Amino acid sequence: MNGLQLYLQSLLNIKxxxxxxxxxxxxxxIKRWVSPTQKEITRRKRxxxxxxxxxxxxxxxxxxxSEIYAFNTRLSEKFDxxxxxxxxxxxxxxxxxxKKQQEMGIEEPKFDISHNEEYIEKGxxxxxxxxxxxxxxxxxxxxxxxxxxxxxxxxxxxxxATASSHIGTKDIILTSEHPVSQQTLAQTFVALxxxxxxxVNVDHASAFxxxxxxxxxxxxxxxxxxxPTKPFxxxxxVISAERKISIEARLIGQAGKNTILSVYHVGIYANKExxxxxxxxxxxxxxDVAAINILAQIYGLHHTSQPLRFNEELNVSA
Amino acid sequence: MVFLTAQLFVRSRGPDEFWRKRxxxxxxxxxxxxxxxxxxxxxxxVHRALLKTTRGRQLKKQDMRELWETRLNGATHEHNxxxxxxxxxxxxxxxxxxxxxxxxxxxxxxxxFKCLSDIACAKAKLGGIKRVANNSMPETVMIKGLVDELD
Amino acid sequence: xxxxxKGQQWGTFxxxxxxxxxxxxxxxxxxxxxxxxxxGLHKPIYHxxxxxxxxxxxxxxxxxxxxxxxxxxxxxxxxxxYHGGATxxxxxxxxxxxxxxxxxxxxxxxxxxTLQRRFTMQRLHIFPDDNVPKEMLENVSNQIKQLRxxxxxxxxxxxxxxxxxxxxxxYPSDYQLK
Numbered sequence: 179m180n181g182l183q184l185y186l187q188s189l190l191n192i193k194x195x196x197x198x199x200x201x202x203x204x205x206x207x208i209k210r211w212v213s214p215t216q217k218e219i220t221r222r223k224r225x226x227x228x229x230x231x232x233x234x235x236x237x238x239x240x241x242x243x244s245e246i247y248a249f250n251t252r253l254s255e256k257f258d259x260x261x262x263x264x265x266x267x268x269x270x271x272x273x274x275x276x277k278k279q280q281e282m283g284i285e286e287p288k289f290d291i292s293h294n295e296e297y298i299e300k301g302x303x304x305x306x307x308x309x310x311x312x313x314x315x316x317x318x319x320x321x322x323x324x325x326x327x328x329x330x331x332x333x334x335x336x337x338x339a340t341a342s343s344h345i346g347t348k349d350i351i352l353t354s355e356h357p358v359s360q361q362t363l364a365q366t367f368v369a370l371x372x373x374x375x376x377x378v379n380v381d382h383a384s385a386f387x388x389x390x391x392x393x394x395x396x397x398x399x400x401x402x403x404x405x406p407t408k409p410f411x412x413x414x415x416v417i418s419a420e421r422k423i424s425i426e427a428r429l430i431g432q433a434g435k436n437t438i439l440s441v442y443h444v445g446i447y448a449n450k451e452x453x454x455x456x457x458x459x460x461x462x463x464x465x466d467v468a469a470i471n472i473l474a475q476i477y478g479l480h481h482t483s484q485p486l487r488f489n490e491e492l493n494v495s496a
Numbered sequence: 497m498v499f500l501t502a503q504l505f506v507r508s509r510g511p512d513e514f515w516r517k518r519x520x521x522x523x524x525x526x527x528x529x530x531x532x533x534x535x536x537x538x539x540x541x542v543h544r545a546l547l548k549t550t551r552g553r554q555l556k557k558q559d560m561r562e563l564w565e566t567r568l569n570g571a572t573h574e575h576n577x578x579x580x581x582x583x584x585x586x587x588x589x590x591x592x593x594x595x596x597x598x599x600x601x602x603x604x605x606x607x608x609f610k611c612l613s614d615i616a617c618a619k620a621k622l623g624g625i626k627r628v629a630n631n632s633m634p635e636t637v638m639i640k641g642l643v644d645e646l647d
Numbered sequence: 648x649x650x651x652x653k654g655q656q657w658g659t660f661x662x663x664x665x666x667x668x669x670x671x672x673x674x675x676x677x678x679x680x681x682x683x684x685x686x687g688l689h690k691p692i693y694h695x696x697x698x699x700x701x702x703x704x705x706x707x708x709x710x711x712x713x714x715x716x717x718x719x720x721x722x723x724x725x726x727x728x729y730h731g732g733a734t735x736x737x738x739x740x741x742x743x744x745x746x747x748x749x750x751x752x753x754x755x756x757x758x759x760x761t762l763q764r765r766f767t768m769q770r771l772h773i774f775p776d777d778n779v780p781k782e783m784l785e786n787v788s789n790q791i792k793q794l795r796x797x798x799x800x801x802x803x804x805x806x807x808x809x810x811x812x813x814x815x816x817x818y819p820s821d822y823q824l825k
Contacts, residue, residue, distance in 0.1 A: 207511030402649035457658030467654030602691035
């Protein structure tokens with residue numbers, strides 16, 4: 179019966195027309211003409227070439243102002259409406275509108291709204307700074323290279339675009355292209371950060387970046403994003419700088435030495451104290467894995483380390 | 497309804513069976529051959545499949561329990577006790593973990609699992625269970641708190 | 648997958664090589680022990696469909712010990728598929744023809760008849776004596792404990808030590824030993 183009910187819901191319009199025609203409210207079964215009609219409609223639809231994705235703003239009931247208001251309220255942000263509008267307006271949209279006016283035969287095309295170019299530039303700077311500061315705060319022992327790698331990962335177009343589409347910018351963006359490209363989505367996110375920094379302050383923008391962009395690191399394997407190229411040497415440097423002793427690697431176990439599934443278990447010791455171990459296909463690989471294992475634990479990147487915290491306040495302006 | 501003429505009788509054929517059949521065809525959509533296209537064959541197979549899914553709901557639970565027990569058997573024998581001792585010991589200690597979570601601990605947190613099996617072994621030894629009489633008392637367990645009036 | 652995760656995976660699913668000395672062991676009881684290692688039943692990651700079994704090398708299969716009068720009474724059946732192609736071979740006969748066969752059959756029938764069984768059997772290596780190829784022996788990293796200790800037989804003890812064993816009675820010199 180469920181399928182039937184679902185179908186009836188999708189047929190609401192037809193049902194309505196049918197009811198009006200027959201002036202008969204409620205009926206016991208689906209009439210015999212319904213299925214052939216539906217089949218024909220589907221057949222014709224299938225025969226059409228692939229239709230472009232419909233633009234949400236072309237719908238009759240689209241109300242941009244209320245969408246902008248809803249965006250602001252939904253995120254509990256205090257964007258200045260004018261600035262928010264500007265952050266969503268891309269340059270290509272304005273150029274497109276001017277061109278349209280020219281085509282219509284207007285001598286001096288005029289379109290009095292400002293685009294988000296400066297917000298993008300400013301927002302990118304702010305976001306980058308916030309991300310760096312936040313990472314430094316939450317992963318204090320991670321060296322500069324690692325911070326940069328994580329920063330680059332977060333500032334990549336894909337991450338920014340994901341963050342942007344998750345807060346629902348896709349339909350509100352004003353741009354000439356349709357559907358909206360990844361690049362535009364990413365630019366909109368940074369533009370929003372720029373607009374927020376101007377509307378409220380940079381500290382508030384930092385909370386915005388933390389809540390929507392930096393949380394992208396949650397549940398991710400951080401060593402996949404950054405891994406030292408020469409882990410054993412790096413570990414040696416770290417340990418010798420801290421404790422003035424050098425480390426040594428020892429083979430703890432091995433299995434299936436002459437097979438393709440050979441496994442070596444290498445432990446790393448400093449002054450006979452066990453630091454950690456790792457497995458690998460060859461002894462060299464196992465040694466590297468062991469070193470990465472220990473380094474990741476020191477830096478807080480290991481999957482058993484305490485997870486990154488996403489509720490820390492950041493004081494950027496100071 | 498009174499059918500005065502044959503034409504009227506033909507016209508009122510009742511509801512469209514297309515929708516009734518479509519419900520069955522939807523369930524048979526992933527079958528191969530005539531099983532998905534011919535209604536009389538499709539309905540037989542759909543009924544059979546529905547019966548099997550009903551049975552499968554119980555079987556899945558049984559199978560999973562069996563798998564957890566196999567895994568726990570392997571894990572407990574690593575620490576020189578059996579699954580029965582583990583469950584009995586933990587129960588007596590009022591550590592109420594089910595087979596699923598114990599098996600997960602054995603895989604993902606082997607050291608936690610070792611502690612649990614040590615506690616179970618100690619409790620079983622204190623309780624005078626014969627099968628662990630030859631095991632040595634685990635050194636990591638504080639025996640003082642484990643003894644209670646029941647033992 | 649990062650190198651760290653790869654190492655974790657590689658270590659978890661490591662295929663260990665075990666060695667088992669079948670001297671004076673009951674093949675049918677040892678089969679249940681060896682089966683566990685072959686199928687990976689001794690690991691908490693066991694699943695019937697994943698590859699978690701280990702390799703087992705069984706040595707000295709010539710020296711197995713059967714219970715009671717099983718050497719004379721146990722019969723191995725084989726049928727060629729043709730009419731009148733049935734043969735019944737006694738355990739001692741089979742053992743004299745192929746000293747690895749009894750333990751192999753014991754382990755094979757100890758496992759459930761699933762599709763995995765023949766692949767699991769490929770991880771079993773049986774040798775009638777202790778002449779294991781060197782490359783294979785290098786793989787080994789664990790020895791499975793025997794089910795019962797090998798009995799120390801009197802004729803294997805050297806004469807000097809045998810003389811030192813205290814005797815309860817001394818036969819008189821004219822006592823007739825049959």
